[in-house]
Amino acid sequence: MAQVARAAGVSVMTVSYAYSRPDRVSPEAAAKVRAAAAELGYPGPHPAARSLRRGRAGSLGFVLGERLTYAFDDPQAARFLAGVAEVCAAEAVGLTLVPTTGEGSDVARVVDAAVDGFVIWTTTDDDPVLDAVAATGLPAVILAGPRRAGLPVVGIDDRAAAAAIAAAAFAGARRPAVLSFPLDRERHRQLVRGRELGRVAFPVTRHRWQGFVDAWTSLGGAVGELRIAVCPQNGAAHGEALSRELLACEQPPDAIAAMSDELAIGALRAAEQAAVAVPAALAITGWDDSDAAAAAGLTTVAQSLRAQGVRCAQLALGKASATKGDDRAAWRVIHRRSTRRSASARER
Amino acid sequence: MAQVARAAGVSVMTVSYAYSRPDRVSPEAAAKVRAAAAELGYPGPHPAARSLRRGRAGSLGFVLGERLTYAFDDPQAARFLAGVAEVCAAEAVGLTLVPTTGEGSDVARVVDAAVDGFVIWTTTDDDPVLDAVAATGLPAVILAGPRRAGLPVVGIDDRAAAAAIAAAAFAGARRPAVLSFPLDRERHRQLVRGRELGRVAFPVTRHRWQGFVDAWTSLGGAVGELRIAVCPQNGAAHGEALSRELLACEQPPDAIAAMSDELAIGALRAAEQAAVAVPAALAITGWDDSDAAAAAGLTTVAQSLRAQGVRCAQLALGKASATKGDDRAAWRVIHRRSTRRSASARER
DNA sequence: CGAGATCTGTGTAACGATACACAACAGGTG
DNA sequence: CACCTGTTGTGTATCGTTACACAGATCTCG
Numbered sequence: 234m235a236q237v238a239r240a241a242g243v244s245v246m247t248v249s250y251a252y253s254r255p256d257r258v259s260p261e262a263a264a265k266v267r268a269a270a271a272e273l274g275y276p277g278p279h280p281a282a283r284s285l286r287r288g289r290a291g292s293l294g295f296v297l298g299e300r301l302t303y304a305f306d307d308p309q310a311a312r313f314l315a316g317v318a319e320v321c322a323a324e325a326v327g328l329t330l331v332p333t334t335g336e337g338s339d340v341a342r343v344v345d346a347a348v349d350g351f352v353i354w355t356t357t358d359d360d361p362v363l364d365a366v367a368a369t370g371l372p373a374v375i376l377a378g379p380r381r382a383g384l385p386v387v388g389i390d391d392r393a394a395a396a397a398i399a400a401a402a403f404a405g406a407r408r409p410a411v412l413s414f415p416l417d418r419e420r421h422r423q424l425v426r427g428r429e430l431g432r433v434a435f436p437v438t439r440h441r442w443q444g445f446v447d448a449w450t451s452l453g454g455a456v457g458e459l460r461i462a463v464c465p466q467n468g469a470a471h472g473e474a475l476s477r478e479l480l481a482c483e484q485p486p487d488a489i490a491a492m493s494d495e496l497a498i499g500a501l502r503a504a505e506q507a508a509v510a511v512p513a514a515l516a517i518t519g520w521d522d523s524d525a526a527a528a529a530g531l532t533t534v535a536q537s538l539r540a541q542g543v544r545c546a547q548l549a550l551g552k553a554s555a556t557k558g559d560d561r562a563a564w565r566v567i568h569r570r571s572t573r574r575s576a577s578a579r580e581r
Numbered sequence: 582m583a584q585v586a587r588a589a590g591v592s593v594m595t596v597s598y599a600y601s602r603p604d605r606v607s608p609e610a611a612a613k614v615r616a617a618a619a620e621l622g623y624p625g626p627h628p629a630a631r632s633l634r635r636g637r638a639g640s641l642g643f644v645l646g647e648r649l650t651y652a653f654d655d656p657q658a659a660r661f662l663a664g665v666a667e668v669c670a671a672e673a674v675g676l677t678l679v680p681t682t683g684e685g686s687d688v689a690r691v692v693d694a695a696v697d698g699f700v701i702w703t704t705t706d707d708d709p710v711l712d713a714v715a716a717t718g719l720p721a722v723i724l725a726g727p728r729r730a731g732l733p734v735v736g737i738d739d740r741a742a743a744a745a746i747a748a749a750a751f752a753g754a755r756r757p758a759v760l761s762f763p764l765d766r767e768r769h770r771q772l773v774r775g776r777e778l779g780r781v782a783f784p785v786t787r788h789r790w791q792g793f794v795d796a797w798t799s800l801g802g803a804v805g806e807l808r809i810a811v812c813p814q815n816g817a818a819h820g821e822a823l824s825r826e827l828l829a830c831e832q833p834p835d836a837i838a839a840m841s842d843e844l845a846i847g848a849l850r851a852a853e854q855a856a857v858a859v860p861a862a863l864a865i866t867g868w869d870d871s872d873a874a875a876a877a878g879l880t881t882v883a884q885s886l887r888a889q890g891v892r893c894a895q896l897a898l899g900k901a902s903a904t905k906g907d908d909r910a911a912w913r914v915i916h917r918r919s920t921r922r923s924a925s926a927r928e929r
Numbered sequence: 930c931g932a933g934a935t936c937t938g939t940g941t942a943a944c945g946a947t948a949c950a951c952a953a954c955a956g957g958t959g
Numbered sequence: 960c961a962c963c964t965g966t967t968g969t970g971t972a973t974c975g976t977t978a979c980a981c982a983g984a985t986c987t988c989g
């Protein structure tokens with residue numbers, strides 16, 4: 234920059250202003266600076282130096298407990314990130330996906346991210362990444378996730394929503410089952426009975442599970458009767474595989490509540506292959522009201538992950554102020570033909 | 582850092598080494614530093630300062646000519662980004678999505694991104710963002726896009742692949758049509774005849790179009806007979822809407838070659854609704870071999886955008902060296918039941 | 930016509946860290 | 960015991976900007 238200043242016959246500050254606040258310099262001076270810069274091949278202010286001096290990075294950090302590619306493998310994450318990205322674009326701020334591998338050693342990397350705040354994808358209660366983020370002292374918002382002193386949480390009331398959708402799924406059922414997200418980072422794929430579940434490290438999974446239990450017990454059932462199929466990841470293929478296992482059991486389920494539309498659509502496919510009638514012999518519910526859910530006629534929980542992404546980003550960038558307590562987003566159950574609507578209506 | 586050094590009774594350099602190269606200091610010194618840092622609430626080295634001094638940012642930039650949310654709205658972009666993210670995670674480097682709105686003024690923002698290199702999503706030939714990226718002097722790789730002096734391009738031979746898939750789509754057809762990506766940033770949604778196309782600013786769209794023309798003319802047809810439906814964005818809903826328009830014409834097409842599986846799946850839906858038999862009355866082809874294409878029995882071009890993402894990221898991070906000329910990825914046509922396979926075989 | 934407001938240009942002092950070179954000391958070795 | 964090697968700790972210089980305060984020139988307006 235000093236060289237450009239010399240070549241242009243002006244001071245460094247004039248050069249600096251020519252880039253960062255063009256209205257602060259005369260058109261002539263600006264022209265001289267541009268010419269000198271072009272001559273010398275000066276690429277403009279160095280981002281790191283600018284960021285150091287200004288005290289802000291011009292980017293929002295996004296953190297997952299999972300390995301980084303998860304952000305693009307899970308459709309729910311993509312919907313959420315679209316909302317985050319929307320705000321970033323509007324504020325002319327970058328979106329930095331902090332590199333994570335899903336192993337423990339990532340903590341240090343969080344600290345190395347040049348960002349002005351963090352949005353944290355829902356993770357386990359004890360994820361060390363949360364401590365690392367908190368240690369930076371930067372504003373951070375957690376999606377639907379574990380609560381951490383001082384950090385706002387955005388999300389819906391998963392337990393209540395789960396109870397509401399499960400009421401539709403389980404009405405008139407005798408052998409209910411659940412297609413679940415992972416319980417923790419270790420146990421990834423299995424079939425369990427409701428009683429044998431043990432500790433569930435992911436708060437979202439835990440809350441939805443609790444809601445499903447609420448619904449079933451309030452219909453007069455026992456926790457032990459609920460079967461739970463844990464899918465290793467969100468995705469129709471996983472839902473299909475686990476549903477096939479469920480349907481191959483001696484006493485196949487007659488109702489499946491899934492924690493996402495993708496898993497539920499997998500269940501629909503498995504039912505079709507096994508020639509099981511939906512909803513007559515098997516009621517199925519999803520979660521999220523994706524386009525595919527609408528096309529498939531799936532009863533589901535409508536929530537806008539995109540809107541929640543927007544909210545998280547605004548909070549993390551200080552463009553909105555936090556509400557007292559959690560930031561509860563709206564949700565509602567959408568009844569479609571994958572559940573025995575009339576039966577459910579009769580029961581009430 | 583100076584404060585921490587004083588509190589710990591060591592020099593600043595010892596503190597610095599304690600964070601960046603723990604093996605360089607004795608365990609005792611490291612412990613003293615940790616203790617002092619915890620005491621003072623020192624959050625660790627400032628990323629911008631570190632980045633300024635070290636001369637690297639620890640992040641890879643991703644640039645789209647479109648508005649930023651496009652990265653999560655287009656399934657193809659998501660697949661590609663998953664590959665990019667994979668490399669970033671492995672190299673412990675961040676992935677910074679550079680904010681763009683799709684308008685002209687974004688150029689300055691590219692320069693403000695603290696990154697070590699750029700991966701550029703396919704864009705128009707004259708996108709000013711390309712100049713801005715080139716001006717930074719940082720390594721940059723363009724996906725399938727316009728070629729720019731010095732910047733490597735990664736992609737498949739779109740023209741050849743388009744000719745190959747269109748041969749399958751158009752075999753035995755009399756009224757061929759194309760479901761296209763946008764032609765340029767202005768004209769977004771329309772039905773055109775092959776002749777009236779004018780300049781196509783997106784190289785990918787142009788090359789595929791040329792390939793489609795190659796195929797049709799080599800079957801003895803004329804360019805003017807080819808109809809082209811320009812979809813405003815990649816997505817099944819757009820493909821469906823435009824296909825409906827095509828099928829509602831006086832002389833509906835009997836073959837549709839789409840530039841993506843998503844568009845093609847929209848065409849399949851439109852055909853179903855209009856009760857048009859596929860492939861008997863209407864052959865349909867896609868592009869990309871997504872899971873949905875396999876499920877729908879769609880004839881398509883298999884290419885791995887994820888692998889191309891990996892390649893781009895490695896090149897941009899200097900983890901692989903460029904080949905001479907373009908970096909051509911592999912592709913092949915997968916024949917499924919959406920085209921008249923036997924007819925096409927007979928023709929040969 | 931003079932007081933005040935506005936515009937434009939300048940010098941200095943940080944922002945917070947690390948590369949490098951060197952010093953001090955420990956231990957191993959012939 | 961001199962010599963070499965490896966380990967650990969330390970100062971200094973520097974990375975490239977921009978905030979701030981101030982000075983001079985020009986403009987505005989009663």
